[in-house]
Amino acid sequence: MFTHIRSNFFLFMISGSVFFLSSCKHAVQKSEEVNVVKTPVTVVPVTYKSVTSTVALPAVATFMNKNIIRATTAGTIEKILITPGEFISSGQLLFIIRTREAMALDKSVRSDTSLNFNGLINITSHKEGVINSIKYQKGDFVQEGDEMAFVSEQNSLVFIFDVPFELDKYIPKNRNCNIILPDNRQLIGTITGKLPEMDVQSQTIRYIVKPLSNERLPGNLIASINLVKSTNERALVLPKQAVLGDETQTEFWVMKLLNDSTAIKIIVTKGFENNAEVEITSPGFLQSDRIILTGSYGLPDTARVTIIK
Numbered sequence: 001m002f003t004h005i006r007s008n009f010f011l012f013m014i015s016g017s018v019f020f021l022s023s024c025k026h027a028v029q030k031s032e033e034v035n036v037v038k039t040p041v042t043v044v045p046v047t048y049k050s051v052t053s054t055v056a057l058p059a060v061a062t063f064m065n066k067n068i069i070r071a072t073t074a075g076t077i078e079k080i081l082i083t084p085g086e087f088i089s090s091g092q093l094l095f096i097i098r099t100r101e102a103m104a105l106d107k108s109v110r111s112d113t114s115l116n117f118n119g120l121i122n123i124t125s126h127k128e129g130v131i132n133s134i135k136y137q138k139g140d141f142v143q144e145g146d147e148m149a150f151v152s153e154q155n156s157l158v159f160i161f162d163v164p165f166e167l168d169k170y171i172p173k174n175r176n177c178n179i180i181l182p183d184n185r186q187l188i189g190t191i192t193g194k195l196p197e198m199d200v201q202s203q204t205i206r207y208i209v210k211p212l213s214n215e216r217l218p219g220n221l222i223a224s225i226n227l228v229k230s231t232n233e234r235a236l237v238l239p240k241q242a243v244l245g246d247e248t249q250t251e252f253w254v255m256k257l258l259n260d261s262t263a264i265k266i267i268v269t270k271g272f273e274n275n276a277e278v279e280i281t282s283p284g285f286l287q288s289d290r291i292i293l294t295g296s297y298g299l300p301d302t303a304r305v306t307i308i309k
Contacts, residue, residue: 038306041295043257044239046285051235053272053279054226055170059161059179059209061221063152067129071142073121075099080138086131087216088151095123095148129153130216157217159189161225162204170227171207179211180224188212189225235272236280242293243270243278255292255299256285257307263292265301 079096082088102119132150136142159179163171171191179187189209198205209225211217238254245252252270255263271279285291295305 038261038304039295039299040308041255041263041292041305042309043290043307044242044293046287046289046291047237048234048287049237050231050233051237051272051277051279052231053229055167055229056180056224056226057161057163057167059159059223059225061157061159061217061219061223063129063154063156063219064158064208065153065156066132067125067127067151067153068147069094069123069125069149069151071095071097071144071146071148072123073097073099074142074144075119075121076103077136077138077140077142077148078120080134080136082131082134082149084131084133087128087154088125088131089128090125092125093122094125097121097123097142123148125151127151127153128155130218152219154216157211157219158192159209159211159223159225160206161209162199162202162206163227164202164204165198167227167229168205170229174227177209177228178226179209180226181217182221182223187215230272232272232279236285237277238280238291239293240273240276240278242291242296243268243280244296254280255296255303257290257292257305260307261304263296263299263303263305265299 075097077095078098080094081096082092082094088094097120099119099121105119129151132152134149136146136148142148175191177189177191179189181187189211191207192210193208195206195208242254243252244254251267253265253267256266257263266283268280269282271281273279292299292305299305
């Protein structure tokens with residue numbers, strides 16, 4: 001009987017030890033679960049839409065034709081009716097010249113109305129444009145054929161822009177292009193031709209763009225021309241903030257949610273991008289996939305996260 005009691009005592013001790021160890025193990029597991037740190041993140045869905053890849057090139061406004069206003073006779077400038085920068089129309093009166101013959105006549109002779117000669121010659125414009133410069137002042141003497149003023153012909157205004165040789169292949173698809181002015185206004189332009197020689201320093205080809213607008217723009221205005229490189233009607237697009245990269249910007253990735261609490265690192269290849277969005281060319285994603293927008297910086301390949309609204 002004593003042996004039976006001792007056996008029961010040992011069984012009781014063994015059962016208690018097993019229960020104690022099991023309880024400790026459960027407590028440790030529960031403690032580890034409590035200590036798991038989850039990073040708060042926000043997420044965005046995958047978006048497919050039409051995108052256009054463009055490159056912006058600087059362009060400078062210039063007048064291709066400059067009209068020279070010349071004196072048609074020798075004499076003294078009696079009146080100047082224009083100022084630099086003024087827009088003039090075709091046939092507008094610009095100068096009045098008193099001829100040398102009229103200056104030589106005696107006052108008594110010039111007062112004879114029967115001669116019907118006042119010796120004043122009008123100089124008018126032949127085309128509309130903008131007065132660039134005036135070379136003489138009132139009272140100056142000019143010879144026949146002297147250059148009195150320079151006029152930039154308004155309808156000859158074009159934009160000149162330099163295209164790197166490697167981008168020249170995109171010109172045929174950009175015969176009609178957008179001209180972006182410094183105030184962000186856009187004009188439609190047409191590429192009408194190119195100059196015959198490349199720039200020896202920059203190795204660029206110089207093209208001429210004619211704006212279709214009749215708006216009066218000044219020469220030497222710096223704008224930009226947007227050349228379309230490619231168009232994708234169904235591109236996978238993510239916010240730029242969601243795409244991370246290494247220090248050398250040679251490898252890029254996103255953090256995709258497997259479920260509400262786990263995110264994994266996915267290496268991606270970028271295509272078109274601007275200040276707000278990035279096109280992902282590979283791999284493909286489902287529209288139901290969720291990508292971390294904020295909070296992904298510094299996360300490991302597999303991370304525990306919690307979604308915040």
